[in-house]
Amino acid sequence: MPATYSYNKKEKLKSRKLLDQLFTKGKSVSAFPLKVFYGVLPAETTETVQAGVGVSARNFSKAVDRNRIKRLLREAYRLNKTALHDALHAQQKKAAVFILYVGKEKPEFATLNEMMPLVLQKLIAAIAKS
RNA sequence: CUACAAACCCGAGCUAUCGCUCCGUGUAAGCGGGGAGGAAAGUCCGGACAGUAUAGAGCAACCCACCGGUUAAGCGCCGGCUCUUGGCUAAGCCAAGACGAGAAAGUGCCACAGAAAAUAACUACUUCCGAUGCAAAUCGGGAGAAAAGGUGAAAAUGUGAGGUAAAAGCUCACGGUCCCGGAAGGUAACUUUCGGGAUGGGUAAACCUUGGGUACUGUAAUGCCAUGUAUAGGACUGUUUGAGGGCGGCUCGUUCGAGGUCCAGGGUAGGCAGCAAGAUCACGUCAGUAAUGGCGGGGCCAGAUAAAUGAUAGUUUAGAAACAGAAUCCGGCUUAUGAGGUUUGUAGUUUU
RNA sequence: CGGGACGUAGCGCAGCCCGGUAGCGCACACGUCUGGGGGGCGUGGGGUCGCAAGUUCAAAUCUUGUCGUCCCGA
Secondary structure (H helix, E strand, O other): OOOOOOOOHHHEOOOHHHHHHHHHHOEEEEEOOEEEEEEEOOOOOOOOEEEEEEEOOOOOOOHHHHHHHHHHHHHHHHHHOHHHHHHHHHHOOOEEEEEEEOOOOOOOHHHHHHHHHHHHHHHHHHHHHO
């Protein structure tokens, strides 16, 4: 098991190929203002979950705002990811996840920290069905 | 003292917990250290670096445009010159700006108004001829003439005198502007001055002319390693009757030359170098009016590849709230910017 | 990282090259035709020409800077 609240390089979704697959073929669940794309990781991956975060440049034209939102998303994911990890571990599954912020207002950390567990619960439910 | 405007400076600090990225060390856990900006932005100039090219001629295209300095370079910066505008008040000084070669090579344009907007004759003026008339004068035709005239952004070099039928730089004097030649000062632009000549409206951010200059492409460049597919299908075209490519865009010319173009489909989309010690940073000192440069000892100061600086709590300050996030790197320019500070200017109030 | 185009009335566009009057369609207001609506016809209002500076007698138009929007290539 990795450290409880870590979010380092290995846990990030980095492969351009996987990202393309995720957006073209992957499924998604959403809980406004968050939207999560998910898919299955190749079997040889060592990590249980690889996750990425993103914001649309269309909604936030300034790089400072996008960086800020991505930092908040990473922070929220880092603090709430334990449930997802445990669930996947129990089901012997490995998932690729991409969390997208689709709102148009700059968020507060507190609201993101509330929404993140909700959307992750939805995600766990959706993965359990498939 | 208050308010406003402009320029410049500055662009929060500390503690705890949980995290991110790079480097060092370590088998590992961990430990230690570095970690966004003055604009990192716009991409407007200039370079470094890299690849390709580096026979030639003509044409085209683009850029620059007072002088000197500075620099790796520049359409930057510094200093000066000239002009324009404003102020003080005046033969000067101060401030700001200049896309600051040429309108005396040519072409074009100058609305409205006005006779006329660039080979000026409409009115008025002078004169000659003819007609009418006793005459004054009127009418018609020709010539002279830019001195007077409303207009307009702009009207043919200004004032005075002579001159004439009436006039006119037609002539003269003093000026304005321009050209040529000389002298003095200045590195130069240029300034002052002497002599001679000319008198030509504006516009080149209209075409253009003159002088000078310009290889192209950009770090997703480029070099290397690895993985993988179809030694792979169709159509058209070509192999000395030369397809296609290189030589800056075109033409000529020259050279390489056996493949080239399109359609459909398949695969890869890891990694390493480039990549961060440099036209470097701050300090001191010297040279220079300054920009800037020399010297001295000292420091090492982001380096990712979905892309690192954050979250929470406390605290200091007056309430952490501005503009804003490196992506090859530098030098400039431009634009954005809260609070506070400094300086300058404007306005108002109070006191003397 | 590099390249290009566009900002004109509420909306969509012309005018810009080659400077002097800002125009077209829809929409809007009023009138009229109709018993009324729709529709037709007529009249009218409405524009800091994105912003700033400059050139010029004069700028939507030319030049420079700047802001915004959109597109393209790798």
